[in-house]
Amino acid sequence: MEIKNVMVVGAGQMGGGIAQAFAEAGYNVKLNDIKQEFVDNRLEIISKGLQHQVEKGRLEQQEFEEIMTHLTPSVSYDDAADIDLVVEAATENEKIKLSIFKELDEVAPKEAILASNTSSISITKIAGATKRHTQVIGLHFFNPVHAMKLIELNIGLTTSQETIQVVQKVGESLDKTVIMAKDSAGFVVNRILIPMINEGICVLEEGIASAEQVDEAMRLGSNVPMGPLELADFIGLDVVLSIMQTLSANFGDTKYRPAPLLVKHVEAGMLGRKTGHGFYNYE
Numbered sequence: 508m509e510i511k512n513v514m515v516v517g518a519g520q521m522g523g524g525i526a527q528a529f530a531e532a533g534y535n536v537k538l539n540d541i542k543q544e545f546v547d548n549r550l551e552i553i554s555k556g557l558q559h560q561v562e563k564g565r566l567e568q569q570e571f572e573e574i575m576t577h578l579t580p581s582v583s584y585d586d587a588a589d590i591d592l593v594v595e596a597a598t599e600n601e602k603i604k605l606s607i608f609k610e611l612d613e614v615a616p617k618e619a620i621l622a623s624n625t626s627s628i629s630i631t632k633i634a635g636a637t638k639r640h641t642q643v644i645g646l647h648f649f650n651p652v653h654a655m656k657l658i659e660l661n662i663g664l665t666t667s668q669e670t671i672q673v674v675q676k677v678g679e680s681l682d683k684t685v686i687m688a689k690d691s692a693g694f695v696v697n698r699i700l701i702p703m704i705n706e707g708i709c710v711l712e713e714g715i716a717s718a719e720q721v722d723e724a725m726r727l728g729s730n731v732p733m734g735p736l737e738l739a740d741f742i743g744l745d746v747v748l749s750i751m752q753t754l755s756a757n758f759g760d761t762k763y764r765p766a767p768l769l770v771k772h773v774e775a776g777m778l779g780r781k782t783g784h785g786f787y788n789y790e
């Protein structure tokens with residue numbers, strides 16, 4: 508099966524990056540969100556980012572224009588009627604994702620593949636919301652999409668070999684390295700990374716070290732490019748909390764208990780870079 512037409516559902520930070528990656532690789536991309544202004548804002552961000560590349564001499568003006576012609580705004584799932592692949596990158600909330608997949612399943616061509624960029628929600632459960640259990644898969648990108656070379660393919664209990672092969676080829680066509688993981692909460696990277704971030708928040712909360720010291724300690728002591736608290740702000744504290752809650756619900760182990768300080772930040776609407784406040788101030 509050849510993939511040409513892609514719909515990206517959710518024009519947030521991940522959806523925007525994913526849509527751009529597909530458009531740069533020559534796919535026709537519909538970028539969908541619940542409000543026209545969300546889609547327009549994201550297309551504007553993509554356009555400005557690419558224009559910056561042109562100014563720096565890293566991209567030709569013609570290439571920039573070509574990429575933008577591959578991106579079409581959408582605010583209706585009816586636009587999925589002619590797509591080959593959906594990549595859902597909407598809010599990390601099980602109820603929202605199940606309802607999106609149920610609706611898309613009714614509109615998308617019967618051979619189309621429905622993929623989710625979920626960080627932690629069961630692909631098998633998402634597949635269960637559709638009538639095409641074999642054609643649902645996790646296609647998990649990392650943030651920021653243009654810089655991160657990894658894609659995790661998350662294989663549901665019912666995902667077929669054919670779906671895996673098609674989506675693996677698509678992932679590689681975006682110049683990414685593709686690894687496979689069986690469907691399990693958090694898959695590989697977030698199962699390891701998010702509890703580490705949560706522990707960093709516990710260290711701050713217990714007054715063991717300041718935010719700056721926690722981050723510097725981890726940058727210098729474990730050779731990571733970003734410390735856990737700056738990374739949490741970058742990912743979005745709502746996303747981090749949601750993944751911890753999924754790990755906790757799935758494994759029922761107290762080691763996945765979300766740090767109370769993380770919960771408090773989310774309750775306060777301090778979600779990190781995207782709101783201007785998190786463990787650091789960005790205003």
Ligand SMILES: NC(=O)c1ccc[n+]([C@@H]2O[C@H](COP(=O)([O-])OP(=O)(O)OC[C@H]3O[C@@H](n4cnc5c(N)ncnc54)[C@H](O)[C@@H]3O)[C@@H](O)[C@H]2O)c1
Binds near residue numbers: 597599650
């Ligand atoms: N932030 C990260 O670092 C990261 C990394 C990998 C994967 N993810 C996953 O990607 C997904 C999106 O995360 P994000 O950080 O881009 O979130 P975000 O909050 O920036 O964007 C989510 C977008 O989804 C839209 N949306 C909500 N309901 C929708 C619906 N019914 N139909 C269409 N659009 C809808 C929202 O309006 C919003 O624009 C989540 O599943 C998250 O777990 C996030």
